[in-house]
Amino acid sequence: MASTPLLITLATTLIGAGLIAYVFRNLGYNVLLGGVLGGVAGALGTLFFMLPVNFCMFAPDPEARYTIELADQIFGLIMIVLGLLMTLWPLRWWAIWWSRRNDPQYATQQVQQGLFKSRFLPFVFLAPTLIILALFLYYPSLDTFRLSTLLARLDSQRTAFVCVDNFTRLVNDTGYFGVVGTTLMISLAIVAIGLVLSLLIATMAYQPLKGARIYRTLLIWPYAISPAVAGIIFLLLFNPTGGIMNYFLNGLFGIKIGWLNDPAAAPWAVIVASVWKSMGFNVLFYIAGLQNVPKDLQEAAAIDGANAIQRFRHVVIPLLSPITFFLVITNITYAFFDTFGTIDYLTGGGPVGSTTTLMYQVYELGIVNKDLGKAAAQSIILFAMVIGLTIVQFRTQGRRVNYGA
Amino acid sequence: MEREQVTPVAAPAQATRAAVYRAPRQRPLWLPQRWYAHIILWIACAVIGFPLFYAMLVATQSQAEVFAYRFLPGTSFADNWNIVINNRHLHTYMINSVFIALAVTAGKTVLSLLSGLAFVYFRFPGKWIVFGFVLITLMMPTEILILALFRFVNSLGWGSTFTALIVPFLASATGTFLFRQHFSNIPAELSEAAQLDGATPLQFLIQVLVPISWNTIGALAVIQFVYVWNMYIWPVLIMRREEYQVVQQGLATLIGGDAALVFGPMMLGAVIASIPPVLVFVLLQKQFMSGFALARDK
Numbered sequence: 001m002a003s004t005p006l007l008i009t010l011a012t013t014l015i016g017a018g019l020i021a022y023v024f025r026n027l028g029y030n031v032l033l034g035g036v037l038g039g040v041a042g043a044l045g046t047l048f049f050m051l052p053v054n055f056c057m058f059a060p061d062p063e064a065r066y067t068i069e070l071a072d073q074i075f076g077l078i079m080i081v082l083g084l085l086m087t088l089w090p091l092r093w094w095a096i097w098w099s100r101r102n103d104p105q106y107a108t109q110q111v112q113q114g115l116f117k118s119r120f121l122p123f124v125f126l127a128p129t130l131i132i133l134a135l136f137l138y139y140p141s142l143d144t145f146r147l148s149t150l151l152a153r154l155d156s157q158r159t160a161f162v163c164v165d166n167f168t169r170l171v172n173d174t175g176y177f178g179v180v181g182t183t184l185m186i187s188l189a190i191v192a193i194g195l196v197l198s199l200l201i202a203t204m205a206y207q208p209l210k211g212a213r214i215y216r217t218l219l220i221w222p223y224a225i226s227p228a229v230a231g232i233i234f235l236l237l238f239n240p241t242g243g244i245m246n247y248f249l250n251g252l253f254g255i256k257i258g259w260l261n262d263p264a265a266a267p268w269a270v271i272v273a274s275v276w277k278s279m280g281f282n283v284l285f286y287i288a289g290l291q292n293v294p295k296d297l298q299e300a301a302a303i304d305g306a307n308a309i310q311r312f313r314h315v316v317i318p319l320l321s322p323i324t325f326f327l328v329i330t331n332i333t334y335a336f337f338d339t340f341g342t343i344d345y346l347t348g349g350g351p352v353g354s355t356t357t358l359m360y361q362v363y364e365l366g367i368v369n370k371d372l373g374k375a376a377a378q379s380i381i382l383f384a385m386v387i388g389l390t391i392v393q394f395r396t397q398g399r400r401v402n403y404g405a
Numbered sequence: 406m407e408r409e410q411v412t413p414v415a416a417p418a419q420a421t422r423a424a425v426y427r428a429p430r431q432r433p434l435w436l437p438q439r440w441y442a443h444i445i446l447w448i449a450c451a452v453i454g455f456p457l458f459y460a461m462l463v464a465t466q467s468q469a470e471v472f473a474y475r476f477l478p479g480t481s482f483a484d485n486w487n488i489v490i491n492n493r494h495l496h497t498y499m500i501n502s503v504f505i506a507l508a509v510t511a512g513k514t515v516l517s518l519l520s521g522l523a524f525v526y527f528r529f530p531g532k533w534i535v536f537g538f539v540l541i542t543l544m545m546p547t548e549i550l551i552l553a554l555f556r557f558v559n560s561l562g563w564g565s566t567f568t569a570l571i572v573p574f575l576a577s578a579t580g581t582f583l584f585r586q587h588f589s590n591i592p593a594e595l596s597e598a599a600q601l602d603g604a605t606p607l608q609f610l611i612q613v614l615v616p617i618s619w620n621t622i623g624a625l626a627v628i629q630f631v632y633v634w635n636m637y638i639w640p641v642l643i644m645r646r647e648e649y650q651v652v653q654q655g656l657a658t659l660i661g662g663d664a665a666l667v668f669g670p671m672m673l674g675a676v677i678a679s680i681p682p683v684l685v686f687v688l689l690q691k692q693f694m695s696g697f698a699l700a701r702d703k
C-alpha cells in the first residue's frame with residue numbers, strides 16, 4: 001500500500017498534537033498553538049528515522065533483497081516511538097521551562113561576566129572545536145546509522161540496502177543474547193565488586209592519618225595504567241601453568257583454576273583485572289565524597305543512639321549516593337568500552353566466547369570478519385544503551401540534592 | 406532543602422563550618438580505632454601494588470625463574486632488556502606514544518581554553534544551540550563510531566599516519582565544560598577590569614585567565630595524557646605501519662603465539678609502557694584533585 005507512510009505520519013501528527021495540546025492546556029496556554037506545535041513535532045519525530053529508510057519496514061522490497069517480517073514492523077514501530085520521544089519530550093520540557101522562566105523559585109543565578117563586544121571572535125575561537133566535532137564525531141555517528149541499514153563489507157565499496165535486517169536478525173541470534181549476557185554479567189561484577197571495595201578502602205583512607213598522602217597515592221595510581229597493560233600483567237598472574245594465582249591457590253587450598261581456558265573462570269580473570277585497574281578512580285571519588293559528609297548529621301545520629309554501623313549505613317551511605325551514582329555510570333561505561341584492551345590481551349574474547357563483550361563483538365564482526373553492516377547495527381544498539389545511561393544520569397543529577405558539597 | 410538542619414551540640418558555628426569544609430580532624434564516630442585503618446590500608450596498598458610489583462620482578466627473571474616463583478630480582482634483566490629494546494624496538498613505540506600524547510594534550514588544552522573563553526566571555530547569537538551541539542557529543546563515545554570513523558579517516562588518506570591519531574581527538578566536550586565551569590566561577594571584576602584596560606580577549610586569556618587556571622589545566626592535562634597514552638582500539642585499527650605504531654600496540658610484538666609466552670620481556674615492556682602515564686599522574690596529582698575540587702584540604 002503506497003499510502004502507508006502517509007497514514008503513519010498522519011497518525012503520529014495527531015498523537016503529537018493531542019499530547020502537546022494537553023500539556024499546553026495544563027499550563028494554561030493556547031490549546032490550538034499546542035496542537036499545531038505538537039503536530040509538527042510528531043511528524044518530524046516520525047520522519048527523523050523513517051525518511052532515511054523510506055518506511056521500508058512497512059512495505060515489501062520492490063527488488064526482493066530482503067523480506068519484511070513481523071519483527072521488522074515491530075522494530076519500525078519502536079523507531080517511530082523513539083523518534084516521537086525525541087521531539088515531544090523536549091517540547092514538553094521546553095513548554096514547562098517557558099512557563100517558569102519568570103518564577104524566582106526556578107531562577108538560576110549566574111555570575112554575569114564582563115562580556116567582550118564581538119559577534120565574530122567567539123566563532124573564530126569555537127571553530128576548530130566545532131569543525132572537529134562535526135567531522136570526527138557527528139559525521140561518523142550518522143554514517144554508523146547509514147551503515148547499519150546496509151549490507152556492506154569493510155574492503156568493498158559496493159553496498160546494498162537491507163532495511164533493518166541487521167537489527168531484526170539479532171532476535172533469532174542466540175549467540176548475540178549470549179554476548180549481551182556476558183557483557184551484563186561482567187559489567188555488573190565490575191561495578192558491584194569495584195564500588196564495595198573502593199568504599200571500604202576510602203572510609204579508611206580519607207581520615208587524616210599519618211602518611212595519608214602516601215596511602216592515597218599508593219591506592220590510586222592504577223588509574224594511570226592502561227587497560228591493555230592490565231591485560232598483560234594479569235596474563236602473567238592468571239597463567240594456568242606458570243601463574244602466581246594458581247601457585248597461591250594450590251599452596252593454600254590445593255586447587256588449580258584454568259583461569260584463561262575455562263569458560264566459567266575466564267570472565268573472572270577479566271573482572272579481577274578490570275576492578276584492579278579502575279579501583280583507583282573510585283577510591284579517589286569516594287575519598288572526596290567522604291570528606292564532604294557533614295559531621296553534624298553523624299553527631300545527631302549518635303545522640304539519637306545509633307551505633308557505628310547504623311550511622312554508616314543510614315547516614316553516610318545515603319549522603320554518598322550522588323557520588324555512588326556517578327561512579328556506577330562511569331564504571332558501566334568503563335566495563336562496556338574500556339575493557340576492550342584488557343580482554344584483547346588477556347583472553348582474546350575466549351575461551352569459546354566466554355569473555356566476548358558487545359564491544360569486542362563489534363570489533364570482531366567489523367574488523368576481523370569485515371561485516372560492516374552487522375557491526376554498525378550492533379554499535380547502534382550500544383549507542384542506544386549509552387544514550388539511555390546518559391539521560392538517566394542527567395535526570396538523576398538534576399533531581400538529587402547535592403549534600404554538603 | 407540543601408541540607409538537613411541540625412543544631413550543633415555545644416559547638417560554636419565557626420567550628421561546625423570548619424568541620425564541614427575541611428578534612429575532619431577528629432576520628433569520625435562510626436569508625437574504629439586508627440590502627441585498624443592503618444592495617445587495612447597497608448593490606449589494600451599491598452594487594453593493589455602486588456600485580457605491578459610482581460611484574461617488575463618478573464621483568465628481571467628468566468622463564469625458568471618465573472616458573473620457580475621466586476620473589477626476588479632475577480638474573481635476566483639484561484637479556485630481557487636486549488629483547489625488548491634491541492630486538493623488538495620498544496623505544497620506537499614509546500617515542501611515537503610520547504609525541505602523540507603530548508600533541509593531543511597540548512592541542513586539546515588550547516582548543517578547550519578557547520571554547521571556554523567563547524562560551525563564558527562572549528554573547529553571541531545561537532549560543533545555546535552551539536552549546537547543545539558540544540553537549541551532545543558527551544553521548545558519543547569514539548569506540549562506538551570507530552568503524553565509520555575508520556572509513557572516513559581512510560577516505561581522507563590519513564590511514565597509518567600520526568594525523569589519524571591526533572586530529573580526531575583534538576576537540577573535547579569535557580575540556581570545554583571544565584573550563585566553562587571554571588571561568589564562570591571567576592569573579593566578574595577580573596574581566597571587567599581587563600576590558601577597561603583595553604585588553605583583547607586573547608590577551609585576557611593568556612595574561613589573566615591562564616595564570617589563575619593552572620590547576621584546571623593540570624587536571625585536564627592529566628586526564629588527556631593518560632587517555633591518549635592508554636588508547637588502544639583506535640590505533641589497532643588505523644595504524645598498520647609498524648614504525649608509526651604506539652606502545653599499547655607495540656606490546657603485542659612481545660607476545661608471540663599463545664604457546665610460547667616469554668614472561669620476562671613481556672613484563673619489562675608492560676612496566677616501561679606504564680612509566681610515563683603513572684609519572685604524569687603522580688606528579689600532577691595535586692592539580693588533578695584540586696582541578697576537580699576533589700581536595701578540600703589543600
